[in-house]
Amino acid sequence: MAKTQNKTQVSDTNVDDFIAAIDHPVRRADAVALNDMFKRVTGWQPRMWGPTIIGYGQYHYTYDSGRAGDMLGTGFSPRKASLSVYILPGYSDFSDHLARLGKHRIGKSCLYINKLADVDMAVLEELVRAGLDDLATRWTVTAT
Template identity: 85%
Template sequence: MAKAENKTQVTEVSVDDFIAAVDHPVRRADAIALNEMFMRVTGWQPRMWGPTMIGYGQYHYIYDSGREGDCLATGFSPRKANLSVYILPGYGDFGDHLARLGKHKIGKSCLYINKLADVDMGVLEELVRAGLDDLATRWPVIPT
C-alpha cells in the first residue's frame, strides 16, 4: 500500500504576492510585520506551504507508527478569522511566555491572535525562538 503524502507541501508561490493579496488591510499589515519578524528571528527565508501557510525552516519527522513527512519548522497564516501562528510544537511548556503575551488563544500547535496590536511583539519573538529550540531537540531543523 502506498503511503499517503501530507496535504500541506512546499509550493513555488511567492510569499510577497500571497501577502499582497490578503484582502483585509489590518490582516495584510500584520502579515507583513510577521514576515519581517520571522525572518529577523530565524534568519531564514519564507516559503509557502500549501495555499495559505508561510513557513520558515522545515524538519522531517518519523513517528513510531512509521508515518513520516516534512513540515514547516515555524510560521504563520493570515486567515480571515485570525492570525494562526505555528510556534508551539506541542512538546514544551510555554506557559510563562503565554502569560505575558497578551490576548490570544491556543490550539495543539497553533497560537491564534486577532491582530498584532493585541500582543507583545517581544514576547512573540521569544516564543518563536523557544518553539524552534524545543523542536530542534526532537528533530533536525533545516534552514530555508
C-alpha cells in the same frame, strides 16, 4: 501501512505576492510585520506551505508508527478569522511566555491572534525562538 502524504506541502507561490493579495488592510499589515519578524528571528527565508501558510525552516519527521514527512519549522497564516501562528510544537509547556503575551487563544500547535496590536511583539519573538529551539531537540530543523 499505506503511505500518505501531508496535505500541507511546499508550494511555488511567491510569499510577497500572497501577502500583497490579502484583502483586509490590518491583516495584510500584520502579515508584513510577522514576515519581517520571522525572517529576523529565524534568519531564514519564507516559503509557502499549501495555499495559505508562510513557513520558515523545515524538518523531516518519522513517527514510531512509521509515518514520515516534512513540515515547516515555524510560521504563520493570515486567515480571515485570526492570525494562526505555528510556534508551539506541542512538546513543551510555554505557559510562562503565553501569560505575558497578551490576548490570544491556543490550539495543539497553533497560537491564534486576532491582530498583532493585541500582543507583546517581544514576547512573540521569544516564543518563536523557544518553539524552534524545542523542536530542534527532537528533529533536525534546516534553513529554507
